[in-house]
Amino acid sequence: MEPHIEIVVAVSQNGVIGREGDMPWRLSTDLKRFKALTIGKPVVMGRKTFESIGKALPNRLNIVITRDTDWQVDGVMRVGSIGAALDLALAHLESAEPDPDDPDAPMPDEICVIGGGQIYAQAIDMAHTLYVTHVLAEIDGDTYFPEIDKDVWQEVSHENVPKGEKDSVETRFAIYERKSETQL
Numbered sequence: 271m272e273p274h275i276e277i278v279v280a281v282s283q284n285g286v287i288g289r290e291g292d293m294p295w296r297l298s299t300d301l302k303r304f305k306a307l308t309i310g311k312p313v314v315m316g317r318k319t320f321e322s323i324g325k326a327l328p329n330r331l332n333i334v335i336t337r338d339t340d341w342q343v344d345g346v347m348r349v350g351s352i353g354a355a356l357d358l359a360l361a362h363l364e365s366a367e368p369d370p371d372d373p374d375a376p377m378p379d380e381i382c383v384i385g386g387g388q389i390y391a392q393a394i395d396m397a398h399t400l401y402v403t404h405v406l407a408e409i410d411g412d413t414y415f416p417e418i419d420k421d422v423w424q425e426v427s428h429e430n431v432p433k434g435e436k437d438s439v440e441t442r443f444a445i446y447e448r449k450s451e452t453q454l
């Protein structure tokens with residue numbers, strides 16, 4: 271199986287994704303979208319992102335990348351590199367049983383990379399799809415998403431999302447696919 275690597279991120283107009291170990295906005299709409307995009311899939315994250323979430327995300331295989339070989343949390347798989355994370359996620363996908371109610375359905379092949387800045391920077395060149403919530407404001411922060419290179423990435427859909435009651439800012443949700451001439 272060739273895995274389909276997806277990046278899921280929320281990024282401000284000036285490229286910020288985080289501040290002081292947390293997200294510098296409150297976006298209930300985006301949390302719901304994040305859940306819908308990642309549920310049932312292996313999720314790959316850096317140790318600092320895991321610490322900011324604080325617990326394993328339910329109904330997803332949680333894979334955390336760290337250099338600390340003593341690091342251990344219940345319900346989480348620890349690995350030492352992005353390559354090892356992707357290998358483990360792929361093995362998990364390949365071991366999945368077909369749905370008994372729909373045995374001919376295609377087997378899931380998606381792996382979600384969910385941050386943070388260090389892990390996005392290492393994974394973007396391996397990714398096939400970017401699910402990007404553009405946070406429509408300039409935000410102060412200390413952690414950034416790499417520039418989305420228009421020579422590599424083509425926006426295939428977008429949706430303007432009005433600010434919900436529990437959102438601190440308006441967003442625009444966009445999906446980018448790797449252009450065919452840059453296929454991995």
Ligand SMILES: NC(=O)c1ccc[n+]([C@@H]2O[C@H](COP(=O)([O-])OP(=O)(O)OC[C@H]3O[C@@H](n4cnc5c(N)ncnc54)[C@H](OP(=O)(O)O)[C@@H]3O)[C@@H](O)[C@H]2O)c1
Nearest residue numbers: 279280288291292316317318319336337385386387388389
């Ligand atoms: N806006 C969004 O969509 C979004 C999503 C996720 C996170 N965030 C934000 O991003 C920030 C966290 O991002 P971050 O860049 O500081 O940290 P991070 O990427 O989440 O994690 C960094 C850690 O991952 C491990 N690591 C990184 N590269 C490695 C490698 N090649 N081999 C082994 N281990 C490696 C190291 O862990 P050890 O130090 O344990 O060795 C490193 O300290 C937070 O503010 C968070 O809220 C935002």
